[in-house]
Amino acid sequence: MSITVAKYAGFCPGVSRAVALIEKALKEQQRPIYCLGELIHNRVFIEDLRRRGVTFIEPEDLEKLPKDALVFIRAHGTTEQVRQTLFKLGLDSIDATCPFVQKIHKIASESGDAEFLIIGDRSHPEVQGILSAAPGKASVYGGLAELEAAFPEGTVIETPAVLTAQTTFHTEEWKKCQKFIKNIYKHLQIYDTICSATEDRQKEVRALAENSDLTVVVGSKNSSNTVKLFRIAEEVAASADGKRALLVETAADLPAYRDVIRRATSISITAGASAPGSIIQEVNKTMAEIMNEEASFAELLEASFKTLHTGDKVVGTISAVSAAELKVDLGTKHTGILVYDEITDESGIDLTEKYHVGDQIDVVCVKFNDADGTVQLSSKRLDASKNWETVKAAYESGEILTGVVKEVIRKEEAYAGVVVTKGTARVFIPASQSGIAKGESLDPLKGQKVNFKIIDLNEERKRAVGSIKAVQRAEKKASEEAFYASLEVGQKFTGTVRAIMNYGAFVNIGPVDGMVHISELSWGRLRPPAEVLTIGQKLEVFVKHFDPETKRISLGYKTPENDPWKLFTDKYAIGDVCDVKVVSLMPFGAFAEIIPELDGLIHNTQLADKPVNNPGEVVKVGDVVKAKIVGIDLDSKRINLSVKALLEPAAEEEAPAEAPVEE
Numbered sequence: 233m234s235i236t237v238a239k240y241a242g243f244c245p246g247v248s249r250a251v252a253l254i255e256k257a258l259k260e261q262q263r264p265i266y267c268l269g270e271l272i273h274n275r276v277f278i279e280d281l282r283r284r285g286v287t288f289i290e291p292e293d294l295e296k297l298p299k300d301a302l303v304f305i306r307a308h309g310t311t312e313q314v315r316q317t318l319f320k321l322g323l324d325s326i327d328a329t330c331p332f333v334q335k336i337h338k339i340a341s342e343s344g345d346a347e348f349l350i351i352g353d354r355s356h357p358e359v360q361g362i363l364s365a366a367p368g369k370a371s372v373y374g375g376l377a378e379l380e381a382a383f384p385e386g387t388v389i390e391t392p393a394v395l396t397a398q399t400t401f402h403t404e405e406w407k408k409c410q411k412f413i414k415n416i417y418k419h420l421q422i423y424d425t426i427c428s429a430t431e432d433r434q435k436e437v438r439a440l441a442e443n444s445d446l447t448v449v450v451g452s453k454n455s456s457n458t459v460k461l462f463r464i465a466e467e468v469a470a471s472a473d474g475k476r477a478l479l480v481e482t483a484a485d486l487p488a489y490r491d492v493i494r495r496a497t498s499i500s501i502t503a504g505a506s507a508p509g510s511i512i513q514e515v516n517k518t519m520a521e522i523m524n525e526e527a528s529f530a531e532l533l534e535a536s537f538k539t540l541h542t543g544d545k546v547v548g549t550i551s552a553v554s555a556a557e558l559k560v561d562l563g564t565k566h567t568g569i570l571v572y573d574e575i576t577d578e579s580g581i582d583l584t585e586k587y588h589v590g591d592q593i594d595v596v597c598v599k600f601n602d603a604d605g606t607v608q609l610s611s612k613r614l615d616a617s618k619n620w621e622t623v624k625a626a627y628e629s630g631e632i633l634t635g636v637v638k639e640v641i642r643k644e645e646a647y648a649g650v651v652v653t654k655g656t657a658r659v660f661i662p663a664s665q666s667g668i669a670k671g672e673s674l675d676p677l678k679g680q681k682v683n684f685k686i687i688d689l690n691e692e693r694k695r696a697v698g699s700i701k702a703v704q705r706a707e708k709k710a711s712e713e714a715f716y717a718s719l720e721v722g723q724k725f726t727g728t729v730r731a732i733m734n735y736g737a738f739v740n741i742g743p744v745d746g747m748v749h750i751s752e753l754s755w756g757r758l759r760p761p762a763e764v765l766t767i768g769q770k771l772e773v774f775v776k777h778f779d780p781e782t783k784r785i786s787l788g789y790k791t792p793e794n795d796p797w798k799l800f801t802d803k804y805a806i807g808d809v810c811d812v813k814v815v816s817l818m819p820f821g822a823f824a825e826i827i828p829e830l831d832g833l834i835h836n837t838q839l840a841d842k843p844v845n846n847p848g849e850v851v852k853v854g855d856v857v858k859a860k861i862v863g864i865d866l867d868s869k870r871i872n873l874s875v876k877a878l879l880e881p882a883a884e885e886e887a888p889a890e891a892p893v894e895e
C-alpha cells in the first residue's frame with residue numbers, strides 16, 4: 233500500500249501571494265478589511281480569516297462600507313466597474329490580482345478594434361473581470377461544443393480577433409478550441425494564457441491517476457481548478473476497471489470512503505490551488521490511518537457483497553417505484569437509485585405505469601455515495617451508448633436516420649443550425665445542411681421528424697454532424713433516375729414554364745426540366761419565346777428527344793391538334809363573320825388575326841365602302857373589326873377577309889372574285 237502526494241498540490245503562486253498579502257494586512261492595518269468574494273475556495277481557511285476580522289463582501293456592498301475600509305481584491309481580479317466604484321468612493325484597496333490574470337487584462341485592454349475572445353467559464357469572476365477590460369466586442373465560449381454550435385461549418389470571419397483562455401482552463405480542451413478557431417478567424421492572434429501552475433497540476437494528476445487505484449483531490453467543490461483536477465482523475469478512473477477518484481474538502485470527509493480507501497493498494501493525493509498545505513497534510517495522515525486499520529467484522533461482511541464500480545453495467549431488479557424514481561436492487565450493499573431524468577428525456581411518462589416491482593432493468597452505475605449507501609444509476613446513458621452506436625454505424629454505412637429536431641441554434645442574429653435527436657444521441661445539423669435556403673428561418677423545422685445522414689463524426693467527443701440536404705439530394709437523384717428510366721419519346725406532360733430564354737423555354741415536367749425550342753413555339757414566323765409564354769404558364773408538351781447520356785430532354789409543343797389551320801377550319805367556313813384584330817398594315821391592305829397565329833388579309837378594296845389607297849386611312853394596328861371570310865386557299869394557306877362585304881351586302885357577292893390574295 234502506498235500514498236503519493238502530488239508535487240504541485242496546494243497553493244499556487246497567485247494564491248500564495250494573495251494569502252501573504254492578506255496576512256500582512258491583518259498584521260499591519262488597524263482598520264476593517266473587506267475582501268471582494270472568498271479569498272480562496274476553502275471553507276476552513278475562510279472561517280479562520282472571518283474569525284480574525286476579514287469580512288467577505290460582494291461588489292454591490294461597496295457603497296455601504298465605512299470610509300476607512302480597506303478593500304482586498306483577490307487573485308481572480310475584479311471588473312473595471314468595481315475599480316471605478318472604488319475610485320469614486322475613495323476607498324483604499326490592496327490588489328492581489330494574480331500577475332497571470334493581470335497579463336490577460338492587459339491583452340484584453342489592448343485588443344483595440346479586434347474582437348476579444350476568451351475560452352472559459354463565463355460565470356467565473358476571473359473571466360468577468362477580463363471581459364470588462366476589453367474595449368470592443370468581447371465573447372466567451374465554454375469549450376469546443378459551444379464553438380461548434382456557434383460557428384457553422386465553413387464559417388470564415390475576416391475581422392481581426394484576439395484569443396485567450398481562462399488561466400485554469402482545461403489544457404486539452406484549450407488545444408482543440410484553438411485548432412477550431414484558427415479555421416474560422418483568418419486574422420487571429422492567440423495568447424496561450426493558461427497558467428503554468430494549472431497546466432503542471434493537470435498533467436500531474438493525469439499521470440498520478442493512471443498509476444493509482446485511488447486518486448483523492450482535496451479542495452472545494454466551488455473551486456474551478458479543483459473541480460477540473462477531479463474531472464481529469466474521474467476520466468482516467470472511468471477508463472479502467474477498479475479505479476476511483478474522490479473529491480474531499482477536508483480529512484473529515486474521508487471516513488465515508490473507508491472501504492474505498494482500504495480496497496486501494498496505491499493512492500495519490502493532489503489538491504486544488506486553494507487548498508492549504510495543512511489540510512493536505514491532514515488528509516494524508518488520515519488516509520494512512522484508515523489504510524492501516526484492522527478490518528472489522530462489519531467490513532469483512534460488507535466485503536462479501538458483490539462489488540460494483542462507477543461505469544459498471546448491470547441488470548438490477550426494481551424494488552420500489554414512485555413517480556419520481558425507481559429503487560433498484562443490484563445484489564450489492566448499495567441501493568440503486570434511478571431518478572426520472574436518468575430514465576428518459578421525454579416528459580409526461582408515468583413511471584408507476586411503465587415500471588413494476590420485480591421487473592428487471594439494465595442500468596449503469598453513475599455515482600456511489602458510501603455515506604448513505606446508495607448508488608446513482610442511469611438507464612438513459614446505456615441507451616445513449618446504444619444510440620451512439622447506431623449513429624456511428626450509420627456514418628460508416630451511409631444509412632439514412634430519422635430523428636426529431638429538438639433545438640434551433642442561433643449565433644447572434646443568424647441561424648447556426650439545428651440539433652436532431654436520435655433517441656438520446658444528439659446530432660448537429662449546420663444551417664448549410666438543413667435543406668433550408670440560406671438566410672431563411674430554421675424555426676419551422678423545430679419538432680419535425682426529419683431524415684438525415686451522418687457526414688462527420690468525432691468518436692472521442694461523441695459528436696456527430698448530420699445533413700438533411702444530403703438526403704434530399706439523394707432522394708431527388710433517385711426520383712430523377714426513376715423518371716429518366718421511364719421516359720419515352722412521345723410521352724405527354726402538362727408542364728410548367730420555369731425559365732424563358734432567347735432560344736426557347738425550360739419547362740418543368742415532374743422532377744426534371746426539358747427544353748422547348750423556339751421553333752416549337754409558333755407555327756408561322758418565329759416569335760420570341762417571351763412573346764408567346766409567361767413564367768408559371770401550364771403547357772401541354774411531349775418528349776421529342778431524350779439523350780440518356782447527357783440527360784437532355786427536348787420537348788415538342790406543336791401537334792396536328794393545335795395546328796392553327798386545323799383549329800380555323802374546324803370552326804370557320806367561307807361566309808362566316810368574325811371579330812379580327814388588325815396586326816399589320818401593308819400598302820395593299822391590312823393583316824388581321826382571326827385566331828392566335830393565323831391571320832387573314834383585308835385588301836384595300838375590302839376595307840371600306842369607298843376607295844382606299846392606304847389601309848391606315850381606315851384602320852390602325854390593334855383595332856378589332858368585324859369581317860367576313862370571303863376566301864380560303866388551303867393549298868397556299870391564305871385567307872381573305874372583307875369589312876366592306878358587311879357594309880354593302882350587294883357588293884359582297886362579288887368580293888371573293890375581286891379580292892386578290894396577296895403575299
Ligand code: SF4
Binds near residue numbers: 307333400429430457
Ligand atoms: S492558478 Fe495560476 S493564475 Fe490562478 S491564481 Fe494561481 S498562479 Fe495565478
